[in-house]
Amino acid sequence: MQTWEELRQECLACTRCGLCETRHNVVFGIGKEDADVMLVGEGPGEQEDLSGIPFVGPAGKLLDDMLSIIDLSREENCYIANIVKCRPPRNRDPLETEQDACIGYLRTQTMLVKPKVIVCLGRIAAKRLIDPDYRISRQHGQWVQKNGIWMTAIYHPSALLRDVSKRPETFEDLLAIREKIREIHAKV
Numbered sequence: 001m002q003t004w005e006e007l008r009q010e011c012l013a014c015t016r017c018g019l020c021e022t023r024h025n026v027v028f029g030i031g032k033e034d035a036d037v038m039l040v041g042e043g044p045g046e047q048e049d050l051s052g053i054p055f056v057g058p059a060g061k062l063l064d065d066m067l068s069i070i071d072l073s074r075e076e077n078c079y080i081a082n083i084v085k086c087r088p089p090r091n092r093d094p095l096e097t098e099q100d101a102c103i104g105y106l107r108t109q110t111m112l113v114k115p116k117v118i119v120c121l122g123r124i125a126a127k128r129l130i131d132p133d134y135r136i137s138r139q140h141g142q143w144v145q146k147n148g149i150w151m152t153a154i155y156h157p158s159a160l161l162r163d164v165s166k167r168p169e170t171f172e173d174l175l176a177i178r179e180k181i182r183e184i185h186a187k188v
């Protein structure tokens with residue numbers, strides 16, 4: 001398997017799909033490289049494209065606040081990545097073909113991090129990683145185990161910025177994530 005550095009170098013030079021033509025930066029991922037918790041968004045927005053760092057815009061600020069409620073942070077104990085590493089123009093949803101071209105990077109990142117829990121941020125990540133028919137409004141907060149990894153999805157922070165009425169249920173989902181992490185830690 002590739003090392004982190006090999007993977008990063010390959011990803012930073014990627015031309016596997018058309019998003020490479022419009023990107024300013026590849027947004028590889030950030031956080032603890034051996035974290036128990038991995039968070040997966042859909043793809044970079046404008047600020048992320050300009051900085052090369054995931055979740056640094058308004059949604060990122062909210063994400064960091066949400067994580068701090070349950071004692072998680074990118075600096076200390078989680079890893080944050082996206083389904084696609086380059087910004088889709090005008091923040092449109094990443095196409096299936098773009099996701100297919102990029103997903104191998106996330107797979108290798110997951111093999112390197114070896115998370116115990118993966119939290120999908122929003123519909124696109126949940127459909128790709130949990131179930132193609134995933135309905136975020138009905139299924140957020142549910143848990144499934146895949147290849148020994150506990151997986152769940154919550155509303156994307158951008159959705160929570162647009163619609164504050166979704167925040168109370170997301171708060172419950174966050175508490176359940178903290179509980180799941182505690183259970184896992186209690187078992188080892």
Ligand code: URA
Pocket residue numbers: 027041042043044045048053054055056059060082121
């Ligand atoms: N939205 C995402 O899904 N990912 C980012 O990195 C930023 C915004």
